Amino acid sequence: MKITTSTQLRELYGYPSGRAKDKVFPTLEKHAINFIKKSPFVVLSTSNKDGKHDASPRGGSPGFVHVNSDSELIIPDAKGNNRMDSLSNIIETGKVGLLFLIPGVDETLRINGNAYISIDKNHINLFASEQNPPKSCVVITVDEMFLHCAKAFMRSKLWDASAQINRDELPTMGQMLKDQLGTKEAPETREAMLKRYKKDL
Structure with a gap:
């Protein structure tokens, strides 16, 4: 209902x-x-x-x-x-x-x-x-x-450290976007993405 x-x-x-x-x-x-x-x-x-x-x-x-x-x-x-x-x-x-x-x-x-x-x-x-x-x-x-x-x-438990997951449990942003968009090039690494982001902060 x-x-x-x-x-x-x-x-x-x-x-x-x-x-x-x-x-x-x-x-x-x-x-x-x-x-x-x-x-x-x-x-x-x-x-x-x-x-x-x-x-x-x-x-x-x-x-x-x-x-x-x-x-x-x-x-x-x-x-x-x-x-x-x-x-x-x-x-x-x-x-x-x-x-x-x-x-x-x-x-x-x-x-x-x-x-x-x-x-x-x-x-x-x-x-x-x-x-x-x-x-x-x-x-x-x-x-x-x-x-x-x-x-x-x-x-x-958002701020509780015990609730935090290991970041490696999720694919990188680059990998997720590669899968979603179906692109053929190698996914951007987390390190490369963070370096690129820092220019825009």
């Missing part, structure tokens, strides 16, 4: 109460700002007008996402592969979701809001010290912000 209505869903799960209901805020406050300033990693979620979704990892030094005010964030668009999935979606819908992570911390910070792509020099210059300064930035106006509980990270 499929759940096809909100009524069925609520009959199954009920409604949030207490802190789960009350913890959503329309702007950033001191703890959210502190969390962002300590975070080196965020997942940027977008969708286009046809409902095609994308979730893109973004990383940098802790605090690489600039807090411009209690309602505005600026994410530099770091040098990448030019697919432009996230940026194209932002042009179409102007909507984003963010999930901020801090290594070793099981709680996360979630933000939903409106966004646009900026090439304003005032925005670009915020990141002038980067090895590869961005060509554009994503400017986000916060609609809602809330802390997310630790349960998913506790279940996954």
Whole structure:
């Protein structure tokens, strides 16, 4: 049986109460700002007008996402592969979701809001010290912000060293791409790939 209505869903799960209901805020406050300033990693979620979704990892030094005010964030668009999935979606819908992570911390910070792509020099210059300064930035106006509980990270043991696998248990990225694309040339080694990546950091 499929759940096809909100009524069925609520009959199954009920409604949030207490802190789960009350913890959503329309702007950033001191703890959210502190969390962002300590975070080196965020997942940027977008969708286009046809409902095609994308979730893109973004990383940098802790605090690489600039807090411009209690309602505005600026994410530099770091040098990448030019697919432009996230940026194209932002042009179409102007909507984003963010999930901020801090290594070793099981709680996360979630933000939903409106966004646009900026090439304003005032925005670009915020990141002038980067090895590869961005060509554009994503400017986000916060609609809602809330802390997310630790349960998913506790279940996954994401930061627990005992849960880490030996990297050799997975093929290299080069081998996986070779198999997926059916190419004939030798797969790029992990060492060669890392060396190539370092130029774009």
